[in-house]
Amino acid sequence: MEDQVTQFGLTEGLVITLVGVGLVFFTLTLLFLLFISFTYLVPIVMEKINKPKQIVIKKDDEEMLINATKVSGEVNAAIAAAVYHYMAEAHDEESTILTIQKVKKAYSPWSSKIYSVHGSQLNR
Amino acid sequence: MNTKRLFIVFGAIATIMISWAAASAAGLSNQTIGEVTQAAVATGAPQDFNALAMNGLMNFMSMTGFANLTLPNFVMICVGLLFIFLAIKFDYEPLLLIPIGAGVIIGNIPFVAGNQIGIYEEGSVLSYLYFGVEKGIYPPLIFLGIGAMTDFTSLIANPKLMLLGAAAQVGVFLTFIGAISLGFDLSEAAAIGIIGGADGPTAIFLSSKSAPHLLGAIAIAAYSYMALVPVIQPPIMRLMTTPEERKIRMKPPRTVTKTEKILFPLVGLILTTFISPSALPLLGMLFFGNLLKESGHTERLANTARTSMIDIITILLGVTVGASTQASVFITTDSLKIFALGAVAFAIATFSGLAFAKMMNLFLKGDNKINPLIGAAGVSAVPDSARVVQQEGLKADSNNHLLMHAMAPNVAGVIGSAVAAGILISFLSYFQQVGGM
Numbered sequence: 001m002e003d004q005v006t007q008f009g010l011t012e013g014l015v016i017t018l019v020g021v022g023l024v025f026f027t028l029t030l031l032f033l034l035f036i037s038f039t040y041l042v043p044i045v046m047e048k049i050n051k052p053k054q055i056v057i058k059k060d061d062e063e064m065l066i067n068a069t070k071v072s073g074e075v076n077a078a079i080a081a082a083v084y085h086y087m088a089e090a091h092d093e094e095s096t097i098l099t100i101q102k103v104k105k106a107y108s109p110w111s112s113k114i115y116s117v118h119g120s121q122l123n124r
Numbered sequence: 125m126n127t128k129r130l131f132i133v134f135g136a137i138a139t140i141m142i143s144w145a146a147a148s149a150a151g152l153s154n155q156t157i158g159e160v161t162q163a164a165v166a167t168g169a170p171q172d173f174n175a176l177a178m179n180g181l182m183n184f185m186s187m188t189g190f191a192n193l194t195l196p197n198f199v200m201i202c203v204g205l206l207f208i209f210l211a212i213k214f215d216y217e218p219l220l221l222i223p224i225g226a227g228v229i230i231g232n233i234p235f236v237a238g239n240q241i242g243i244y245e246e247g248s249v250l251s252y253l254y255f256g257v258e259k260g261i262y263p264p265l266i267f268l269g270i271g272a273m274t275d276f277t278s279l280i281a282n283p284k285l286m287l288l289g290a291a292a293q294v295g296v297f298l299t300f301i302g303a304i305s306l307g308f309d310l311s312e313a314a315a316i317g318i319i320g321g322a323d324g325p326t327a328i329f330l331s332s333k334s335a336p337h338l339l340g341a342i343a344i345a346a347y348s349y350m351a352l353v354p355v356i357q358p359p360i361m362r363l364m365t366t367p368e369e370r371k372i373r374m375k376p377p378r379t380v381t382k383t384e385k386i387l388f389p390l391v392g393l394i395l396t397t398f399i400s401p402s403a404l405p406l407l408g409m410l411f412f413g414n415l416l417k418e419s420g421h422t423e424r425l426a427n428t429a430r431t432s433m434i435d436i437i438t439i440l441l442g443v444t445v446g447a448s449t450q451a452s453v454f455i456t457t458d459s460l461k462i463f464a465l466g467a468v469a470f471a472i473a474t475f476s477g478l479a480f481a482k483m484m485n486l487f488l489k490g491d492n493k494i495n496p497l498i499g500a501a502g503v504s505a506v507p508d509s510a511r512v513v514q515q516e517g518l519k520a521d522s523n524n525h526l527l528m529h530a531m532a533p534n535v536a537g538v539i540g541s542a543v544a545a546g547i548l549i550s551f552l553s554y555f556q557q558v559g560g561m
Contacts, residue, residue, distance in 0.1 A: 031539075
């Protein structure tokens with residue numbers, strides 16, 4: 001295989017270089033152009049996709065809606081209270097509990113506290 | 125600090141090379157102690173118990189590493205130790221250099237050939253592990269992990285930085301020409317040129333396809349220069365930019381929607397592989413990995429790809445690439461040329477990235493201007509060169525954080541070098557066909 005390729009020299013190398021650099025630029029430029037257009041296109045397309053559809057109430061749904069109205073007053077009150085709390089008191093109070101996590105370390109005389117407490121005294 | 129590092133690294137390499145050259149010039153006998161003892165064993169016919177024991181012992185001696193040690197082996201073991209030293213002492217890509225360094229030592233332990241031990245012996249365990257390198261299996265798997273790790277957000281937010289990734293590939297092609305003029309043939313030159321892409325897996329992938337006999341040297345060169353990014357790039361960056369340019373602040377990237385993040389790997393995959401199908405194993409896996417990450421529904425797969433799997437492959441790739449540098453195959457003048465060309469490739473890639481960034485600034489206005497330093501991140505050493513850009517930016521202005529911006533050309537460089545590899549492969553096969561006619 002290599003014997004065949006050896007016949008080609010600098011000229012072919014130059015050709016490959018020029019075409020190669022061109023192609024690399026071409027590929028990444030294409031990606032660049034695509035994504036530049038995406039920055040404009042995606043929001044428009046997404047808006048169209050996410051457009052609120054007209055709600056058509058089917059018969060099953062209708063029954064469900066009727067069932068839904070039968071929820072007891074207590075449940076409604078609980079939901080309303082929860083929503084009220086969520087809307088009004090969201091992040092008003094932060095938890096003040098601090099948790100200090102203990103880090104487990106293997107004992108080593110090099111990091112032993114006792115050595116730093118006594119310091120040079122132990123060396124004597 | 126940096127000059128000291130540079131001195132240590134190149135000083136050590138030079139010492140090894142000089143000692144190697146001196147030893148070979150002195151015409152040391154190539155016959156090892158092992159060969160001598162083995163010859164002695166062969167001549168003596170075993171008779172009584174004592175002679176048998178003696179001969180057995182002699183035979184064992186002839187099989188030991190001490191008996192078979194040759195100078196090249198010794199030199200390569202020193203190189204392996206140097207790699208491990210650099211990784212531990214200076215923190216140069218320890219995740220790569222330690223496996224490679226250990227591999228270099230493993231690959232150069234002297235042994236008697238023919239017992240299915242060495243990496244180049246058919247049927248040996250090491251040769252089976254090396255299969256993944258030889259056939260280019262490991263690099264795409266590494267790319268899968270890289271894809272699952274990489275955040276393309278900054279690139280999607282500022283797509284024009286994609287061009288910087290392309291600009292740095294000029295280094296690949298210029299080195300390619302340099303290698304041809306140094307006497308390498310086209311397929312070898314292609315494999316050497318890709319070192320300029322600063323992308324280890326791509327370099328291994330291409331050389332396993334086009335120049336398997338140079339694979340060890342190319343892989344070692346690619347990974348050593350990747351490790352030396354913090355040493356090689358800053359001087360070039362300072363040379364190419366003025367202090368004012370280095371202080372340019374770039375506006376923060378816009379927020380990127382999830383849809384765009386999902387679309388990027390899909391569009392990237394289809395587009396780049398349609399243009400350059402030869403790079404399919406690399407780019408396919410890269411974008412697939414990224415899709416796993418961004419889809420939001422395959423977190424488990426993405427997590428495995430970017431942690432356990434890439435770790436396993438890195439271990440195997442590192443050790444086997446290291447072991448492939450068996451001295452008898454590795455210590456040649458070709459390897460030296462490859463090391464020299466690799467350094468040039470890297471410098472040119474950095475240079476062209478910076479130059480292109482400066483050129484882009486001529487067309488950009490106001491706060492759209494880019495800091496030319498990020499052009500240096502166009503080489504695909506992720507994330508090292510981006511980190512170097514960040515450090516250099518901070519040196520010019522301690523409040524200017526360029527890391528996010530530099531990641532964009534950095535990941536574009538990965539795509540760019542894989543595309544370049546694909547283009548080179550397709551050209552080589554074309555020239556093979558033409559040559560065959």
